[in-house]
Amino acid sequence: MYQTIMVVLAILLAGLLAVGGINYINQDTALRIEVSKTLEAHADLLVGTVSIYKSTNNGFFPNSIKRINTLLPDGNIPALPKSMSDFSWTTVKTGGTRGICISGYNSEGLDSDVAAGVTTFAKMRALDLPGSVLYSDACGQVGFSTSEPDLMEPENLTNTTSMAVVIKDQ
Secondary structure, three states, rough: OOHHHHHHHHHHHHHHHHHHOHHHOOOHHHHHHHHHHHHHHHHHHHHHHHHHHHOOOOOOOOOOOOHHHHHHHHHHOOOOOOHHHOEEEEEEEOOEEEEEEEHHHEOOOOOOOHHHHHHHHHHHHHHHOOOOOOEEOOHHHOOOOOOOHHOEEEEHOOOOOOEEEEEEEO
């Protein structure tokens, strides 16, 4: 009886792995999800805070992220996970377009799983709000033109040492 139970459990485990695939036990998937969900929460918080700032300042967009700190809980943006130590939030103003930007830089190369999480966040945000997300190698280099396909596709980011995702102010 004991052997029968063990055989059944082994078959069930093999079936679970066959259906779930390798990602079922891939540890990097958890990091990508953590990065994506953290950025989603941060972006929602910052977009809302920027809206409040603009309401109280006659529609003016904040010059820096520090200008909105007083409106945030505990007076600061919540900390990013340690795996994202190369990333930070800033505000960007180019011409008549404004936005908040998450950017990362590491001269030795960004962690590919963290970069994949940032890309996942950007793709999900772009699905929710089409035309609101732009990609570049750095926040200051974003041209804010949604007609330029190289700025709209994260696959076109060839620089592995830096990346930036801008959420345009609506």
